[in-house]
Amino acid sequence: MDFHGLHHVALICADYPRSKVFYTETLGLQVIAETYRDARDSWKLDLAVPGGGQIELFSFPDAPPRPSRPEAQGLRHLAFVVPDVAAAKADLEERGVAVEPLRIDEITGKRFTFFQDPDGLPLELYEG
Structure with missing residues (x-):
């Protein structure tokens, strides 16, 4: 493999407007693109991370919660x-x-x- 860096990390959020405000206004990440995908009833927000790489923020209806603590896999x-x-x-x-x-x-x-x-x-x- 000839990796050149990390391109993106994808996150699925529970409340898209709330998470969009957090990542863009609270953390100050710059919006690259925002797309609504009608077939999936889903938003995709591409955010630039300074120094390279991106965060892809997704919304999906009824996405199940994922355990994150204590030390869950993933x-x-x-x-x-x-x-x-x-x-x-x-x-x-x-x-x-x-x-x-x-x-x-x-x-x-x-x-x-x-x-x-x-x-x-x-x-x-x-x-x-």
Whole structure:
């Protein structure tokens, strides 16, 4: 395999308008495209992640919830690189997002913390 990077991570949300506001306004991700697919009664929102890659945010009617804790199989969390974790944490908290206390990665010595999207998906801020 000759991988060149990660193209996208796809997420299915429970409340599309709420999640769209969270990812675009709270987190500030830029919209690449937004498409309504009538045959699926589904929205697809493509969001640019700074530094490369995308998040695809989907809505599907009656999508079942997925267990995410404790340590369920599947996607564990999605991590965003930030230059200053403490500053990013403070920014999120000012926007009304609950953020866990800062921690230190015992292997790399880098600071990190976790918060959740509107559906409870664990998101991480990792200092890079």
